[in-house]
Amino acid sequence: MFETAIAGSLPKPAWLAETNKLWPQWRSQGDELRQAKADATLLWIKAQEDAGLDIVGDGEQSRQHFVHGFLEQVDGIDFANKVTMGIRNNRYDAQVPQVVSELKLKGRVHAFEAQLARAHTKRKLKFTLPGPMTIVDTVADRFYGDKVKMAMAFAQLLNQEALALQADGVDIIQFDEPAFNVYMQDAADWGVQALEVAAKGLTCTTAVHICYGYGIKANTDWKNTLGDQWRQYEQVFPALAKSSIQQVSLECYHSHVPPDLMRLLEGKDVMVGVIDVASDVVETPEQVADTIGMALQYVPKHRLFPCTNCGLAPMSREVALAKLQALAAGAALARQRLGA
Ligand code: ZN
Secondary structure (H helix, E strand, C coil), X not given: CCCCCCCCXXXXXXXXXXXXXXXXXXXXXHHHHHHHHHHHHHHHHHHHHHHCCCEECCCCCXXXXXXXXXXXXXXXXXXXXXXXXXXXXXXXXXXXXXXXXXXXXXXXXXXXXXXXXXXXCCCEEEEXXXXXXXXXXXXXXXXXXXXXXXXXXXXXXXXXXXXXXXXXXXXXXXXXXXXXXCCHHHHHHHHHHHHHHHCCCCCCEEEEEECCCCCCHHHHHHHCCCCCCCCHXXXXXXXXXXXXXXXXXXXXXXXXXXXXXXXXXXXXXXXXXXXXXXXXXXXXXXXXXXXXXXXXXXCCHHHEEEEECCCCCCCCHHHHHHHHHHHHHHHHHHHHHCCC
């Protein structure tokens, strides 16, 4: 009960990449960079285990950014000529690569870090991939001319890599779809369908993470415009509830999401965000256990998985580590309160 996991990303050590950045520059290249990525992956697996998390991941130490890490291994994308594009409905500008011809995987995308992680932990291993709709929103299209068509093309590639990750021994494959909270109608119309294409044939656990973004200023400013009740999930959850995706990760603690929206996910495992990633204040185990207790009004206990609201990539290592410990300690306290 209350198996804990993080959403996905963790801060990169200062010797691996620039710190406190969403698109950090690597500190080295070639074999040296490969070794540094491996070292950081092992370090974070150990730290997650030591903190007491039940489900661990690679902390996304081998990718510069959660979307572009995947795109770097796709043929048909011009990375040499990035363009500035407003993303997430123009919430902020990003330097994005361009799709210039038909998309095809160059080969395996995440074999190195997935196999490394699998070889070094006996705990359940979760691996994250960007969702098709979020990819489409983080790349400039100069070829397809149709969002849905391009999303379905990416979904096929994601599926290819997801099946290979499953063969590597990954237990949970999670697709990150922050764009679902921005283009709610599109998400319900075709985003969930594209996600199902990406997850087709998987027999491991499948998950989707939908959040209000990393704790960067552009996102906190945007959240301040969303009013007292954030009802974005209300439009997407019914479509997800009908889908084959088994787990849904959502933002909860310190958000203005009405918690009763979790009821719309009946039949799904719910990864409830009990850790705020937009604040350096570390939650107490009591606060975490209180959030779990509150969520239990809407989610059955065997379906509740305490999680972070989003990734921890842009935070300091010290704070991130303390938050992992708070997550595990809070879940333990919640179990104790229920007499389990
Ligand atoms: Zn997120």
